[in-house]
Amino acid sequence: MSAFCSESFLKTVTTEPGVYRMFNQQRVIYVGKAKNLKKRLSSYFSLTQKHPKTLALVSHIDRIEVTVTHTETEALILEHNFIKQYKPKYNVLLRDDKSYPFLFLSAHKHPQLTLVRSQNRQRKGTYFGPYPSGGAVRESLHLMQKLFPIRQCEDSYYNNRSRPCLQYQLKRCLAPCVNAMPEAEYAHQVALATAFLQGKSQHVINQLVSEMEEASSGLEFEKAAIRRDQIQSLKKVQEQQWVSGDIEQLDVVGFVYQQGIASVHLLFVRQGRILGSRNYFPKIPKNSSQDEVLSAFLSQFYLSGQNGRAIPREILLSDDFTDRAMFSDLFSEYCGYKTTLKTEVRGERAKFVKLAQKNAEIALQTHLNQKNNILHRYQLLEEKLDLNKPILRMECYDISHMLGEKTVASCVVFNREGAKKSDYRRFNITGITPGDDYAAMGQVLSRRFKTVQQPENIPDIIFIDGGLGQLNQAENIISSLEDNFNGKYPLLIGIAKGVTRKAGLETLILAGSHEIIEMSSDSPALHLIQQIRDESHRFAIMGHRQQRDKKRRSSALEDIAGVGAKRRQALLNHLGGLQGVIAASIDELQKIPGISHSLAETIYEALHN
Numbered sequence: 001m002s003a004f005c006s007e008s009f010l011k012t013v014t015t016e017p018g019v020y021r022m023f024n025q026q027r028v029i030y031v032g033k034a035k036n037l038k039k040r041l042s043s044y045f046s047l048t049q050k051h052p053k054t055l056a057l058v059s060h061i062d063r064i065e066v067t068v069t070h071t072e073t074e075a076l077i078l079e080h081n082f083i084k085q086y087k088p089k090y091n092v093l094l095r096d097d098k099s100y101p102f103l104f105l106s107a108h109k110h111p112q113l114t115l116v117r118s119q120n121r122q123r124k125g126t127y128f129g130p131y132p133s134g135g136a137v138r139e140s141l142h143l144m145q146k147l148f149p150i151r152q153c154e155d156s157y158y159n160n161r162s163r164p165c166l167q168y169q170l171k172r173c174l175a176p177c178v179n180a181m182p183e184a185e186y187a188h189q190v191a192l193a194t195a196f197l198q199g200k201s202q203h204v205i206n207q208l209v210s211e212m213e214e215a216s217s218g219l220e221f222e223k224a225a226i227r228r229d230q231i232q233s234l235k236k237v238q239e240q241q242w243v244s245g246d247i248e249q250l251d252v253v254g255f256v257y258q259q260g261i262a263s264v265h266l267l268f269v270r271q272g273r274i275l276g277s278r279n280y281f282p283k284i285p286k287n288s289s290q291d292e293v294l295s296a297f298l299s300q301f302y303l304s305g306q307n308g309r310a311i312p313r314e315i316l317l318s319d320d321f322t323d324r325a326m327f328s329d330l331f332s333e334y335c336g337y338k339t340t341l342k343t344e345v346r347g348e349r350a351k352f353v354k355l356a357q358k359n360a361e362i363a364l365q366t367h368l369n370q371k372n373n374i375l376h377r378y379q380l381l382e383e384k385l386d387l388n389k390p391i392l393r394m395e396c397y398d399i400s401h402m403l404g405e406k407t408v409a410s411c412v413v414f415n416r417e418g419a420k421k422s423d424y425r426r427f428n429i430t431g432i433t434p435g436d437d438y439a440a441m442g443q444v445l446s447r448r449f450k451t452v453q454q455p456e457n458i459p460d461i462i463f464i465d466g467g468l469g470q471l472n473q474a475e476n477i478i479s480s481l482e483d484n485f486n487g488k489y490p491l492l493i494g495i496a497k498g499v500t501r502k503a504g505l506e507t508l509i510l511a512g513s514h515e516i517i518e519m520s521s522d523s524p525a526l527h528l529i530q531q532i533r534d535e536s537h538r539f540a541i542m543g544h545r546q547q548r549d550k551k552r553r554s555s556a557l558e559d560i561a562g563v564g565a566k567r568r569q570a571l572l573n574h575l576g577g578l579q580g581v582i583a584a585s586i587d588e589l590q591k592i593p594g595i596s597h598s599l600a601e602t603i604y605e606a607l608h609n
Contacts, residue, residue, distance in 0.1 A: 004061045006045040013038040018068040019078045021086070024060045028086040033079040035072050053287035057090050072326070073333045080303040083296075092296035093283040101137045102129035103144075103197065110176035110183075111190050112158070113150050115141065119310070128197045129275060130268065130310065136276040145172045147233050148193040150186075153177075196234070205234050249312040250349075254356030255294055255319045256364045260284060262293045263364035266301075267356045277356070279363040291321045298327060298341075303334070311335045317343045318357040374418050377528040384517070384525050385461075385491070392416065393456075396463035396495075396532045397444055397474075400540035404434025406547040409444035410540035413459075414532050426543040437466065438473045445477040449484050458488045465533055467496035468509060475511050493517070495533050506530070557581070560606045567594050571603075582607050 015038045022030040034040030043049065044058055069075045083091050104116040107124035115137045119127050131137045141152060151158060151173050153165070158177045167173035174181040174189065195204050212227035252267040264280040282297055294317075302311050311331050317324070320343045331339040345353060378391055394414045401407040406428075413423040427447055432439040441464065464474045471494030478492060492511030508517035508529070519526040555578060557568045574592045575581045581589075581603070589600035 004063065009064060010038065010042055010045070013041055013066060014068060015039070016068045017070075017072045017075050018066055019075050019082060020067075021065045021082060022057065022061050022088075022090075023063045023065070025062045028082075028088050029060055030057055030088050030090040031079055031082040031086060033072070033075040035075075037066055037068070041066075051287065053090065053285060056287075071333070073330045076299055076330050077303055077334065080299050083300065090285045092285065092288060092293050092300075094280060094297055094300040101131050101134050102127045103131070103137055103140060104128075105190070105194060105197075108155075110151060110158070110186060112155065113141065113144060113152050113193065114154075126194065129270065131275045133276060133278070140275075144193060144197075147196065147230060148189045149174045150189055150193055151176060201234060205231055208234070250314045250316065250352070251312045252316045252352045252356040253298075253318065254353070254358070254360035255290075255317065256357070256360045257290050257293060258364060259368065260286065261364060261367065262297075263360045263367065264297055265356050265360035265363060267352060267359075269352060274352075277359065279359070281367060290319065291323070294319060294321045295323050295327065302331065311339055313337065313339055315339065315341045316345055316349055316353050316356075317341060318353050318360070319343070371417060373524075374528070375416060377524045378416055380523065381525040381528055384519065384523075387460075387491075389460075390416070391460045393420075393459045394461045394463065394532060395459040395490075396465060396536040397441065397448075398465040398533075398536040398540040399429070399437050399440045399444075400537075400544035401429075401435065401440075402544070402548060404436075406544055406551060407432070407434070407440050408540055408543040408547055409440055410536050410543060411444070411448060412532060412536045412539050414528075414535075419532075419535060424539060426539065428547065438469055441466065441470045442473045442477050445474055446481070449478070449481045452484045453486065455486060455488060458485055459490045461491045461493060463529065463532060463536075464492065464494045465536055466494060467507075468494065468514065470494060471509055471511060471514075493529075495529065506533075556607060557603075560603055562599050562602060570594055 015036050017033075017035050018037050019031065019033050020037060020041060021028050022032075032040070041064070044054060049055065049058075067078060069078060083093070087093060102116050102119065104114055104123070105126045105128070106112045106114070107126075111125070115134065116123075116127070129137070131140070144150070145152060145167075149172055151167075153167075153173075161175075161177035164175035164178055164180055165173070168175040168180060174186050176183070176186050192204050192207070208227050208231050212224045212231065215221070215224040215227060250269040252269065254263075254265040254267075256263045262282055262284055264282065265277060266280070267277045268275040280297070280301075282293065284293055298315075311334070315331075324341050324343070328339060328341045331341075342349075382391055392415060396412050396414075398410050399407060400410070409427040409429055411425045411427070413420045425448070427444045429440045429443055432443060462474065462478070464470050471492065474492055474494075478490070482489065494509040494511070496507040496509060497505075505521070506526075506529075508519065509515075510517055519529075555568065557563050557571065557578070563571070570592055571581050571589075572578065575584055575588070584604075586597070586600045586604050589595055589603055590597050595603070
């Protein structure tokens, strides 16, 4: 039990609104807000307090720090910032740092329709969104290109055109860059696109029908055909989308909480159209209440305004919670316009809520099935390896290079819930003979375990993607670093690919005895090993490609000590490019201003060796 004295502390606490941070001896373990700090903090130490999570939290408190705020809204924002900064153990955490993109129609003479990652007041134009992902925006851009021939090219490309590009030939752009069509027609298409993005698709169709009939009556059959094609495309889109004409800005939150796991499904509805959706699984401390989970999700999600999450005027919830009315007032004060959180709705809004709730239930069921499936695979692997304790952590190592160029090693980590991507690591391998996979494997393991390891960071199993040679190298390195494992020695297993390199034909080699572990190709335990091996392979290849591409985009001169930007430019200018520098002798190099004899020798040696 902690030696924290709650009685003396509570005597000094104010009744003002604010935020409190609870610490154990090392770090912040909980952050909370309160309208009345004294009343809220007193509830933690009440003799009638019986909630398991609260009792566990109080038992670890070493000290409490309080920050007073002017209003409850300030407290909500500060609480969110502290949670994001400290990631406390007993708080519900929303693990989502992604930005939410928008469609942007610029205010140029010939407006451009494009994807942007955030709203910028200095950028003149109209924003539509936010969308749940970049893929959703790109899909919308592709659709808009078929419906309305508005340019989507960058300004630098647009400003330097002397003739129409391929998009004009495909009838997906009116080529305003070269004035291929009257400006009035381009402005008209922009107006139609704007109306469509605002959810007024039926209005756009009616207007196009009128224009088609007018063009036909005036014997402008080509123009009438263009309008006919637009109408047909729009009607096809209208059939595929559920559109409500009276809904301008709406988020719908479907919520399910079972077996200690919460599934939150968000529908983004703008101008009557569902722009997309996304599912979240917040990290939840044991014994958290539904009220706590839902309120924590809403505050953390909507207060990340820097990621484009503008608070809509209306938020529909599948489940009610105690502070809903307070959140409506706080969100309204925070964003400067009235925002309401609703649970009891009818008509089309009720259909949206039902849809979000159904998606949340399906996502949770899928998540639980995957979790049970992974757990079953772990149990079978433990039986196969005859282990007397559960596998808590596995690591797999792989090497990737192209003919020895830019060798990269990967380390991927799996726990009993699957891939633990926060612990993934890549190692750039240097100082070895190019293409020597044994030396590369030795270097990555030496660097990974060079210091004394914390017990929770020591893997139960280390998989080596390679045959007996790589496994022997790994055994030698791990044995030499035995003192860094605190008595917890990991099991080493080599994964040798079969002759045909097909999945299911791998050979598993146990370290020490080099015994072959027999597993059938349909064994779930083998599938788990294949999964971690494939993930390690993917992660290594991605790292290698990034390093290789980076090298090929850079000059060979950049890695030479003493050759900065100015000397590099002088070398290239005087010798006509990199090939000229490579072909030059030491005497020719030292004739260039700023290049001494010793530096010329250094450059020559670097380029030829």
